[in-house]
Amino acid sequence: xxxxxxxxxxxxxxxxxxxxxxxxxxxxxGYDVVGIFMKNWDDTDENGxxxxxxxxxxVVRVCNQLDIPYYAVNFEKQYWDKVFTYxxxxxxxxxxxxxDVMCNKEIKFKxxxxxxxxxxxxxxxxxxxxxxxEQDGKVEMLRGVDQNKDQTYFLNQLSADVLKKVMFPLGHxxxxxxxxxxxxxxxxxxxxxxxxxxxxxxxxxxxxFLSNYLPAxxxxxxxxxxxxxxxxDGLMYYTLGQRQGLGIGxxxxxxxxxxxxxQKNILYVEQGYTHDSLYSDGLIAxxxxxxxxxxxxxxxxxxxxxxxxxxDSEVKVEVLEDGNVRVIFRExxxxxxxxxxxxxxxxxxxxGGGTIDKVFxxxxxxxxxx
Amino acid sequence: METIYLDHAATTPIxxxxxxxxxxxxxxxxxxxxxVHSYGRKARQSLDEARRTIAQRIHxxxxxVTFTSGGTEADNLALIGTALANKDRGKHIITTVQEHxxxxxxxxxxEREGFEVTYLPVDENxxxxxxxxxxxxxxxxILVSVMYVNNETGTIQPIQEIGDLLKxxxxxxxxxxxxxxGLLEIDVxxxxxxxxxxxxxxxxxxKGIGLLYAGKHVKLQPLAYGGEQERKRRPGTENxxxxxxxxxxxxxxxxxxxxxxxxxxxxxxLFIQTLQEEGIAFEVNGKLENTIPSIINISFPHMNVxxxxxxxxxxxxAASSGSACTAGSxxxxxxxxxxxxxxxxxxxxxxxxxxxxxxxxxxxxxxxERVAGIVKxxxxxx
Numbered sequence: 077x078x079x080x081x082x083x084x085x086x087x088x089x090x091x092x093x094x095x096x097x098x099x100x101x102x103x104x105x106g107y108d109v110v111g112i113f114m115k116n117w118d119d120t121d122e123n124g125x126x127x128x129x130x131x132x133x134x135v136v137r138v139c140n141q142l143d144i145p146y147y148a149v150n151f152e153k154q155y156w157d158k159v160f161t162y163x164x165x166x167x168x169x170x171x172x173x174x175x176d177v178m179c180n181k182e183i184k185f186k187x188x189x190x191x192x193x194x195x196x197x198x199x200x201x202x203x204x205x206x207x208x209x210e211q212d213g214k215v216e217m218l219r220g221v222d223q224n225k226d227q228t229y230f231l232n233q234l235s236a237d238v239l240k241k242v243m244f245p246l247g248h249x250x251x252x253x254x255x256x257x258x259x260x261x262x263x264x265x266x267x268x269x270x271x272x273x274x275x276x277x278x279x280x281x282x283x284x285f286l287s288n289y290l291p292a293x294x295x296x297x298x299x300x301x302x303x304x305x306x307x308x309d310g311l312m313y314y315t316l317g318q319r320q321g322l323g324i325g326x327x328x329x330x331x332x333x334x335x336x337x338x339q340k341n342i343l344y345v346e347q348g349y350t351h352d353s354l355y356s357d358g359l360i361a362x363x364x365x366x367x368x369x370x371x372x373x374x375x376x377x378x379x380x381x382x383x384x385x386x387x388d389s390e391v392k393v394e395v396l397e398d399g400n401v402r403v404i405f406r407e408x409x410x411x412x413x414x415x416x417x418x419x420x421x422x423x424x425x426x427x428g429g430g431t432i433d434k435v436f437x438x439x440x441x442x443x444x445x446x
Numbered sequence: 447m448e449t450i451y452l453d454h455a456a457t458t459p460i461x462x463x464x465x466x467x468x469x470x471x472x473x474x475x476x477x478x479x480x481x482v483h484s485y486g487r488k489a490r491q492s493l494d495e496a497r498r499t500i501a502q503r504i505h506x507x508x509x510x511v512t513f514t515s516g517g518t519e520a521d522n523l524a525l526i527g528t529a530l531a532n533k534d535r536g537k538h539i540i541t542t543v544q545e546h547x548x549x550x551x552x553x554x555x556x557e558r559e560g561f562e563v564t565y566l567p568v569d570e571n572x573x574x575x576x577x578x579x580x581x582x583x584x585x586x587x588i589l590v591s592v593m594y595v596n597n598e599t600g601t602i603q604p605i606q607e608i609g610d611l612l613k614x615x616x617x618x619x620x621x622x623x624x625x626x627x628g629l630l631e632i633d634v635x636x637x638x639x640x641x642x643x644x645x646x647x648x649x650x651x652x653k654g655i656g657l658l659y660a661g662k663h664v665k666l667q668p669l670a671y672g673g674e675q676e677r678k679r680r681p682g683t684e685n686x687x688x689x690x691x692x693x694x695x696x697x698x699x700x701x702x703x704x705x706x707x708x709x710x711x712x713x714x715x716l717f718i719q720t721l722q723e724e725g726i727a728f729e730v731n732g733k734l735e736n737t738i739p740s741i742i743n744i745s746f747p748h749m750n751v752x753x754x755x756x757x758x759x760x761x762x763x764a765a766s767s768g769s770a771c772t773a774g775s776x777x778x779x780x781x782x783x784x785x786x787x788x789x790x791x792x793x794x795x796x797x798x799x800x801x802x803x804x805x806x807x808x809x810x811x812x813x814x815e816r817v818a819g820i821v822k823x824x825x826x827x828x
Contacts, residue, residue: 110760147756194753194827195760 171415317411600741609638
């Protein structure tokens with residue numbers, strides 16, 4: 077035994093393999109580990125089985141294998157108010173929201189963190205693929221070692237103050253290794269499929285799900301020149317750069333979504349993956365969070381991601397007076413999508429990020445969303 | 447840190463004397479009570495004796511006691527068994543909104559099967575009105591099911607009065623007496639009870655064994671089919687060791703109900719007194735004078751039951767919330783909602799503490815001090 081036994085770590089456990097192994101590793105390191113399952117969404121599958129009940133059952137089994145106490149906590153109301161409402165509002169505004177970023181900001185690392193602290197926890201741990209480095213009193217968040225799994229993109233809204241109380245036990249491991257550890261220890265979740273997509277939608281049909289909450293208003297698909305190319309099912313169902321599901325045939329290159337006009341309920345489409353209208357050279361981001369105050373502000377160079385699992389691009393960031401940022405791309409970018417996150421990096425250190433609000437090219441804003 | 451068990455309404459530790467009594471039934475006396483040989487007869491002898499002893503405790507005849515796997519099965523057999531066997535006399539059933547789910551969910555099942563169910567309300571003290579039962583009765587009513595003691599609040603229901611009322615009516619009277627059995631004296635004949643549910647593990651007996659008393663006159667259809675055991679009401683080879691454990695648990699309490707009540711009442715009062723001395727805010731749910739000594743349900747204003755229970759557990763105090771909170775789905779307790787309405791804060795911060803054989807004055811006081819300490823800390827961090 078070591079001193080870790082007096083350090084209480086609450087692990088957010090989803091019933092998946094990652095958080096299971098996170099709990100296992102902490103237990104092996106001798107911490108006072110407490111597993112907690114968070115219920116954010118009420119859902120039943122096609123057999124009438126509550127998916128949360130099934131997942132909690134896996135949490136129970138894993139915790140019993142590890143001999144740690146386990147509990148559940150309900151954040152359905154907070155999730156609805158802080159994440160789902162935002163999610164719907166963004167769609168209503170014709171944008172493409174990122175509920176995972178919001179969930180991390182408002183639920184996992186706020187409401188859940190508060191809950192963990194109220195249970196006497198010293199740290200909150202999750203199975204995210206990200207690393208925390210503490211150096212000379214400065215806490216930084218680094219990309220996970222597994223570049224393909226790195227989840228710092230979704231964690232860009234955390235602050236150093238929060239990260240001080242966080243552990244990411246999987247940050248230094250490749251996903252393959254995590255599965256291997258789970259198998260070696262016969263964890264019941266070892267071969268469980270990774271969850272895909274947004275937690276509350278799950279495997280379901282996205283269109284059908286959204287139509288339960290937002291009225292769909294079908295309208296016309298047009299080119300920027302006003303040539304009608306067909307009908308769309310409702311602007312919210314489409315995202316910039318999308319090719320699938322447009323149903324436009326004919327000769328030549330495939331068609332892509334290049335913009336939306338909310339007032340006229342028009343979906344703009346153009347031909348070709350590399351169509352000029354999909355490209356931009358800068359953006360304005362709002363709701364900007366810096367994990368640590370940016371030293372070289374108001375203007376500095378770094379790299380950025382505009383989508384999850386995208387390679388970094390070189391950018392110049394200008395911090396504006398209102399706290400928003402203007403991001404200038406070194407090379408033109410395709411399908412920069414309002415509502416998604418832009419996340420900044422200095423080598424492996426995640427600096428923070430914001431929400432893409434406006435996109436521009438040659439000094440003028442693009443009416444991707446108008 | 448010593449852990450302190452305050453959840454005897456959920457289950458109790460088995461008394462060592464009960465374990466002792468069960469052991470021979472798992473070794474020497476292993477026969478099947480239905481067998482025609484000496485092994486079978488010996489087992490049957492134990493079974494008969496146990497049934498007689500237990501039946502006597504509620505003033506029933508031994509042939510009126512059917513052993514089941516526990517309270518839930520007994521409730522199911524009482525409701526479904528009488529409903530199916532008596533539907534020619536009517537299809538109306540009366541119960542209350544605050545029953546255990548073993549009764550409520552069975553009643554809901556019967557509704558889906560075409561029976562009509564009236565769910566009587568309770569007042570703010572958690573008690574049903576006999577007058578409401580009278581008014582709900584129709585010529586079609588075949589069963590009235592009212593629990594004896596509520597498992598969440600400990601509130602005692604007017605069983606004798608309902609029994610008296612129903613003596614003049616065709617409807618059978620069923621009571622789920624799981625929380626009362628062994629602590630309150632029960633006389634099914636005097637009280638006009640036609641069917642009664644009890645279980646062993648709430649009185650320091652083994653889990654997996656309960657009973658349904660059904661008066662000789664009660665028409666009951668079984669839920670399962672097979673052999674001739676339990677007079678065909680519950681076929682399947684009898685769980686003799688558990689039945690004998692049940693018997694022993696009953697014997698240990700025979701004529702000692704008042705003694706147990708006084709002891710648990712003292713625990714309850716000490717618990718409340720300690721909380722008061724510690725100066726924390728709390729409200730007792732239900733009317734204290736009308737609750738069974740072993741159970742107290744307390745709301746802690748401004749607290750959240752999820753954090754409370756986890757903190758209690760992490761500090762070695764085992765209690766529970768009446769509400770089912772598996773997988774984080776906190777349904778506010780249907781019992782407290784029935785008493786106070788769905789919007790009352792009391793339904794969201796209530797904890798049930800229940801006293802029993804794992805307690806001493808010292809550990810009850812210690813538990814109350816720990817509870818108060820946690821509440822104080824949580825108030826400070828709000």
